[in-house]
Amino acid sequence: MSARQPAPPLGADNGGIEQPFIDHLIELRDRLLRMVVAIAIIFVGLFPFANNLYTWIAKPIRAQLPEGATMIATQVASPFLTPFKLALVVAVFIAMPYILYQLWAFIAPGLYRHEKRLAVPLLASSIVLFYLGMVFAYFVVFPLVFGFFTSVTPEGVQQMPDIAFYLEFILKLFFAFGIAFEIPIATILLVAAGVTTPAALRQKRPYVIVGVFIAGMLLTPPDVISQTLLAIPMWLLYELGILFSRVFQQDTRAKMPAELDASDDSPAAESREPASPSGSGPAQIVVGHEIDSGDINDPERFRPLTDDEMEAELDAIEADELRAHQDSTDTGGINADGSIGSGAGSITATAALLQQANQRRAEGNLVAARHLLYRVLEDGNIDQRRVARNILSDLDS
Known part of the structure; x- marks a missing residue:
């Protein structure tokens, strides 16, 4: 929660x-x-x-x-x-x-x-x-x-x-x-x-x-x-x-x-926890890089995404939204939490906030972008928070 x-x-x-x-x-x-x-x-x-x-x-x-x-x-x-x-x-x-x-x-x-x-x-x-x-x-x-x-x-x-x-x-x-x-x-x-x-x-x-x-x-x-x-x-x-x-x-x-890492035990974060390449369990993923579970307390594990990686993350979220929209068109279902579709492809209001924040950043409205990103940081899943964190890092640089 x-x-x-x-x-x-x-x-x-x-x-x-x-x-x-x-x-x-x-x-x-x-x-x-x-x-x-x-x-x-x-x-x-x-x-x-x-x-x-x-x-x-x-x-x-x-x-x-x-x-x-x-x-x-x-x-x-x-x-x-x-x-x-x-x-x-x-x-x-x-x-x-x-x-x-x-x-x-x-x-x-x-x-x-x-x-x-x-x-x-x-x-x-x-x-x-x-x-x-x-x-x-x-x-x-x-x-x-x-x-x-x-x-x-x-x-x-x-x-x-x-x-x-x-x-x-x-x-x-x-x-x-x-x-x-x-x-x-x-x-x-x-x-x-x-x-x-x-x-x-x-x-x-x-x-x-x-x-x-x-x-x-x-x-x-x-x-x-x-x-x-x-x-x-x-x-x-x-x-x-x-x-x-x-x-x-x-x-x-x-x-x-x-x-943000302290709040990653939310249900949303758990539902989006990616599998490790070996399939042995969830991998601890940090901004653009994978690390093993033993590095979870490493204070240096935050690394900003590159521009290409940032665009890839945003494209992935947008693809999830399109897939969820197609699912909702096929099933006509709206989840109880306000999301559309089912499974990993469900679109949430937080994903829409992230897209709006990125658009505000492109328009030069940094105050509005920051406000939206803070909401994503507190409500979003692990992937959404990762992208929001990097956008904020880019705004502060």
């Missing part, structure tokens, strides 16, 4: 039981309510300390103000609403891991096993990196930015920042640096989805350097210090993302054969 049991699309048939669209909306509503309740509970606990929170968050600018200068409130309700808003935002930031967990729990049933294995560490890393971006902004950027603003104050002008404008200013910086620190996650996701490769990312380095300075100019206040303090970390994080994506890609290539 296949190891993957993805959730069906909304409204799709699941074992004869239709999943109503309203059930998904009810689940989404329940999880949104849990998010709101979590934020409300944290906010209730923080609100009595709202003024203390604002005092702490205002330390970077108060430390740079001239002696005797203070912050002011230019609106009537600002002394209440500004700490109130700060407490609410802090509650959302604190509850963010729980909020993301609820979102993950909602979409996880519809993901494939390899997608779950990728998403969990990336989700945890994205939370940590977002918090690190905020910490970097508070302890590194704020002192330098506010010190610069204070030093360029014209003579005769007393600097007295408004508390509401100050809060709006720092929240923009917190958000900008939190998002900027997500660059490694975005890089790994792009490589994992097949949109780009580490080599292509390295070639685009000059354009990225210009782009991060433009982004720093747009996301930060109009001063060169904050722009540079955002652009340089973004560039370094981009380089870090390239490094991690290379490690991730190599790790994926190393693990894929072992994981």
Whole structure:
């Protein structure tokens, strides 16, 4: 049996039981309510300390103000609403891991096993990196930015920042640096989805350097210090993302054969197990080469097919489909598992997926091809997985 049991699309048939669209909306509503309740509970606990929170968050600018200068409130309700808003935002930031967990729990049933294995560490890393971006902004950027603003104050002008404008200013910086620190996650996701490769990312380095300075100019206040303090970390994080994506890609290539071999005890694999040339028993066949049973644990036994061997495998699968179609025309039979025909020549939905994936690869739609190939790797028999594995290897090369 296949190891993957993805959730069906909304409204799709699941074992004869239709999943109503309203059930998904009810689940989404329940999880949104849990998010709101979590934020409300944290906010209730923080609100009595709202003024203390604002005092702490205002330390970077108060430390740079001239002696005797203070912050002011230019609106009537600002002394209440500004700490109130700060407490609410802090509650959302604190509850963010729980909020993301609820979102993950909602979409996880519809993901494939390899997608779950990728998403969990990336989700945890994205939370940590977002918090690190905020910490970097508070302890590194704020002192330098506010010190610069204070030093360029014209003579005769007393600097007295408004508390509401100050809060709006720092929240923009917190958000900008939190998002900027997500660059490694975005890089790994792009490589994992097949949109780009580490080599292509390295070639685009000059354009990225210009782009991060433009982004720093747009996301930060109009001063060169904050722009540079955002652009340089973004560039370094981009380089870090390239490094991690290379490690991730190599790790994926190393693990894929072992994981697929571990799932070769499925009924589909057993039904397609080829006989050895001597007829003494099944031979352990690896991508394009035969090995004896004693080599089953050899980590080097994965060898890519040549182009001719790949075409031969695909032609063999297509011949099976044609033979199965002819059998179904003669017998009019459709098997219980959805296959057509009988015996070794039965055509399955997985074989059709493999053909579609190969067609998508020929069209240049690599993302769609990868998605189809992953489905073949988890559902197909040993021959289909062998071909899918080699197509993926060809896409990664």
